[in-house]
Amino acid sequence: MYRHKKGAGGFRLHKKRDRRQGNNDVTKKTTPAVSAKNVEMQFGGFKAVKDASFELENGRFLTILGPSGSGKTTLLRMIAGFLTPTAGEIYINGEAVRAVAPNKRSIGMVFQKLALFPHMTAAENVAFPLKMRRFDARTIPDRVAEYLKLVRLEGFENRRINQLSGGQQQRVAIARALVFGPDLLLLDEPLAALDRKLREEMQLEFRRIQKELGVTTINVTHDQREALVVSDQIIVMNDGEIQQDAAPSTMYRIPNNPFVANFIGVTNAFQGTLARHEDGVAVAKFGAVEMRGVPGGKGNAAAGAPVKGAVRAEQIRIAATKAELGGLDALFEGTVSDVIFEGERLLYEVSVPALGAQPIRIFHHDQDDFASHAAGSTVHIGWKSRDLHIFVAR
Known part of the structure; x- marks a missing residue:
């Protein structure tokens, strides 16, 4: 594993030291890499970000996730120092962002529009921030080669940008953002324009590079899969507010509210009324059916x-039969209205009169049993009460 370390000629890649650290390292370890305290951003009469607070530890990968207009990019731009909060404060390594001049902020960025220089080669693009920061010219070629190797572009040093594929251009942008050894890497939907296969490949590349360098990273995206794949921590935003801040597995398995449950993954929702609580279990009535969750x-x-x-x-x-679903707590009969082949799984849509007019969506991963339930056939569905989350409606 590697980390950035400053030396006489700029920053070098060094192996991470043993975790037995001195007092300065202990202080850095206990100070969040990034923290936001009651941050707000208002444009005229519109609040784009409302009372946002979070902390991010050093070396962690945070994704800010949300739909268009949720405030995620505005929050990122405040972290970068491009916007000044109208209330609250953002800190990087304990220092307020607004107190540091833009040219002194140790932040690397990769944007959706990569802003690479088309008249330069890959190596010249990566070298550019080093020259702008007046690194020792003698160290630049080796440093550029090191980072092109990191992003697996050895042999492409002399290619111009228009001679590279979309994924290769992404790698050049990553190398350029990291080559000067920033304390923080910010990613503003850099994969949004790529096709699905390339996007998924680059998600794994981002994760590999971030883990190898240990650089603290904040990523903004609307892609739920990307957030789950690359992140140590996810913040979900909607309407300018942080809806939940948690680890990916917690976010997925224990959503904080109906918005998070519906936004991450494919979720079936039911409207009902609360009947009672029983030993930490909620019992609700959905139509004529009582369910525990x-x-x-x-x-x-x-x-x-x-x-x-x-x-x-x-x-x-x-x-096909109720008997095959032994051990489940909620059981219903329905009719298959549609079957959608998605490659690694089937998506069933099942009409269940007892649960209302909206079809129930079910993922089926057993590839040996893909053709067992044709459209129009009668089926039985069910789940365990621990898998049903019951939220108070807002």
């Missing part, structure tokens, strides 16, 4: 409160 969010609502139920598509089982 995990109380979502904070606090317990009173009986009769409107609630939303949420169960993920992959947590629902489907079978």
